[in-house]
Amino acid sequence: MSAPATPTHDEPHRQGLAERLNWLRAGVLGANDGIVSVAAVVVGVAGATSAVGPILTAGAAAVIGGAVSMALGEYVSVSSQRDTQHALIAKERAELQATPDEELDELAGLYRAKGLSDATAHRVAQELTAHDALAAHLDAELQITEGDVVSPWHAAFASGIAFVSGSILPMAAILLPPPQWRVPITFVAVLIALAVTGALAARIGGAAPGRAMIRTVVGGALALAATFAVGTLLDTSGVV
Numbered sequence: 360m361s362a363p364a365t366p367t368h369d370e371p372h373r374q375g376l377a378e379r380l381n382w383l384r385a386g387v388l389g390a391n392d393g394i395v396s397v398a399a400v401v402v403g404v405a406g407a408t409s410a411v412g413p414i415l416t417a418g419a420a421a422v423i424g425g426a427v428s429m430a431l432g433e434y435v436s437v438s439s440q441r442d443t444q445h446a447l448i449a450k451e452r453a454e455l456q457a458t459p460d461e462e463l464d465e466l467a468g469l470y471r472a473k474g475l476s477d478a479t480a481h482r483v484a485q486e487l488t489a490h491d492a493l494a495a496h497l498d499a500e501l502q503i504t505e506g507d508v509v510s511p512w513h514a515a516f517a518s519g520i521a522f523v524s525g526s527i528l529p530m531a532a533i534l535l536p537p538p539q540w541r542v543p544i545t546f547v548a549v550l551i552a553l554a555v556t557g558a559l560a561a562r563i564g565g566a567a568p569g570r571a572m573i574r575t576v577v578g579g580a581l582a583l584a585a586t587f588a589v590g591t592l593l594d595t596s597g598v599v
Contacts, residue, residue, distance in 0.1 A: 384563055389429050389518035391556040393525025395579050397421045398549045399586040401533040402542055406590025409538040418533065422526045430519030437511035448505060451496050462496065463488055469499045528552050546583055553579040 400421040404414045455462050463484055470480035487495035497503050532545040557575035558568035 384560070386517040386521040387556055387560045387563060389433075389521030390525035391553065391560070391575060392429060393422070393425060393522035394528055394549055394552050394556065395582055396425050397526040398529035398533075398545060398579070399582045401529055402545055402583050403586030403590040405533055405541055405545075406587040407594040409541075411534065414533060418526075418530050422523060422530070425526070426519045426522040429522045430515040433518040434511045434515035437509050437514040441509055441511060444503060444509070447501055447503075448493075448497065451500070452493055455492050455496065459492075462492070466496060466499055525552070525556075542587060546580075549579055549583065550576050 397418060401414050401418045404417045408414070466488065467477075467481045467484035470483050471477060475483065484495070494504060497505065529545055529549055532548040533541050536544045553575040554572045557572040560575075561568040561571035
């Protein structure tokens with residue numbers, strides 16, 4: 360007779376998975392935005408002037424403003440999601456206290472809808488209710504657990520730090536090379552970095568990386584080309 364299977368440490372578990380995926384997603388998207396938005400700003404300024412001062416000033420402003428904006432936007436968005444999750448959990452807890460029999464029948468009905476017989480569905484519902492009624496209903500009805508409630512602070516921190524981390528690449532690429540190589544090197548470095556972040560975002564979401572890489576690279580190339588063209592136009596027209 361074989362020994363019962365025991366969980367291994369390498370296997371993914373649902374507890375806390377939404378939290379980890381949330382800050383991973385925020386981090387990857389923050390880095391992607393940091394690369395694109397800061398690169399677009401510094402390339403645009405570089406199209407108008409080769410002076411380091413204006414490029415550095417504009418780049419620093421883009422880094423600080425972008426990081427704050429990303430962190431704040433992520434905090435507001437995830438706070439709304441968290442409030443909704445808390446409201447759903449509170450509603451389910453109240454229903455279990457007010458109408459436990461109806462909730463038991465509802466849980467059994469959910470398992471019957473998944474293909475279990477009436478007797479089996481009712482037994483499963485009874486056993487799960489006896490163990491943890493709230494957890495059973497959250498899982499069957501809402502596909503969440505109390506541990507899945509996301510933290511807006513974690514998401515905001517990950518997004519802001521990732522934005523700053525992503526912005527380091529375009530800042531270095533535009534400031535370190537000789538003036539004649541600044542824009543070409545920035546273009547190449549940024550597009551390679553966007554391909555990497557696109558692939559990471561796809562892997563986190565369980566999607567194929569190819570299309571995500573193409574989307575991010577094409578979008579980044581268009582942004583850089585547009586801002587460089589505007590900067591060059593402003594310079595040649597004598598506006599700046």
